[in-house]
Amino acid sequence: MGGGKSLAALVRHHHVGARGLNGMLIVMQPRESGVVASRLGVSAPADVIDDQTDLWDMISRAVAEDGVRHVVADEAHFFTPTQIEQLARVADDLDVVVEAFGLLTDFRTRLFPASARLVELADRLVALPTGPLCACGEFATLNARLIDGVMVTDGDQVMVGDVTGDRVRYEPVCRACHVAVHSSGVRDRGIELPG
Incomplete structure (x- = not known):
């Protein structure tokens, strides 16, 4: 969505290492190359x-074997609710700092199941100050799924967007633009969808 989530996760992970702490950076598939990357x-x-990974087992082993003291989870909205519960257990039972970065809602404005569980269990919720702007200039709080340049509001919750193409992509939008496009099919705030 361009909101700076991965950048913030990378900055936090860097700070952990810079302080001499052993940290762990985790991300849900489909990250093919095992890298968290920012658009910058x-x-x-x-x-x-993946959705079968037992985070309690994985992280508790890393704590015992490698002295991990801090976990940064990127794309946490793709985790399962059970994995969010495992992260909470890691924080509570192993005294490991856990920070999760992700979206709250999908392109339909519905909470991701993992995000809902994260909201229920988190000690703190922090909105990133680097939030993206909608094309109309307002702060974007939602994301729109575009297929061949047309915004859609139905379909599978998870569909990975193209990185270089534009067949399937996501665009940050404010709530008013999301509602306007959803109800009319066209943006009425002076903004045109490409394609």
Whole structure:
């Protein structure tokens, strides 16, 4: 969505290492190369997990074997609710700092299941100050899925967007533009969708 989530996760992971702490950076598939990368060009290697990964087991082993004291989870909205519960257990039972970065809602404005569980269990929720702007100039709080340049509001919750193409992509939008496009099919605030 361009909101700076991955950049913030990378900055936090860097700060952990700069303080001499052993940290762990994790991300959900489909990160093919095992890297968390920001659109600004900053990247770092990460442990890639899938929806079957037992985070309690993985992180508790890393704590025992490698002295991990801090976990940064990127794309946390793609985790399972059970994995969010495992992260909470890591924080509570292993005294490891856990920070999760992700979206709250999908392109339909519905909470991701993992995000809902994260909201229920988190000690703190922090909105990033680097939030993106909608094309109309307002702060974007939602993301729109575009298929061939047309905004859609139905479909599978997860559909990975193209990185270089534009067949499927996501655009940050404010709530008013999302509602305007959803109800009319066209943006009425002086903004045109490409395509």
